[in-house]
Amino acid sequence: MNKRNHEEGTAPKYLVVDKQPHATVSEQFRTIRTNIMYSSVNTDIKSVLFTSDLAGSGKSTVAANMAVAYAQAGKKTLLLDADLRRPTSHETFRVGNREGLSTLIVNDIHLKEVIKGTEFDNLDLITSGPIPPNPAELLSAPKLDAIMVRLVTHYDMVIIDSPPILSVTDAQLLSKNADGVVLVTNVEKNNRDRLNEAKDLLNKSGANILGIVLNGRTAEYKRDGHNYYYQKSQAT
């Protein structure tokens, strides 16, 4: 858990919460953080799974920015890259990916060996590790349950990145280990039927859907060129 040096300007451009803390989009990430906090009155949300209907919806971007937003709020945060098919967190945070979730599940190694520090205070990362031939099998291993229990004990918030729910079963499997699920969808590409299908799959596995993030570029008049907003899933 070595903390890396926080050199000015090292964070990649898509970590907008760090790069442009005053931009509208950064404010929207903080709003999502607040909404998640208030979304469940009776249960403390300590782990949130980010998934999407389709690939390329922006869930890794949203998950990474949410993780930074939680860390900035002083929460001890872990970003878990559980997209064992197209992982990106190691690139976003510029760390190695020789060891990560896949090696942790398959090998007899200690959790500490796969937790990487980031350039951000309060933010640690578990990258995917090498892409395995059988991601769904790994994610249904009982060992994952034990890993999640340890992570939520150690961290205030665990943010989980995952593959799209309509393509593979991985996110459904992961949702069993998350207190809540946020569905990210591209504003231009989403449609109601697909979103309903995604919601049905999550409901089937007993997921607690916290809401939907509509992600995408907006009309030119928006100065920051991004638009993220959040609404309760019931409204869709």
Ligand SMILES: Nc1ncnc2c1ncn2[C@@H]1O[C@H](COP(=O)(O)OP(=O)(O)O)[C@@H](O)[C@H]1O
């Ligand atoms: N709101 C946005 N505006 C512009 N580019 C975006 C936005 N959200 C995501 N992207 C870009 O779109 C691509 C796909 O996003 P990513 O987060 O990797 O999607 P996913 O994890 O759902 O496959 C990335 O290159 C990312 O930088």
Ligand SMILES: [Mg+2]
């Ligand atoms: Mg991704």
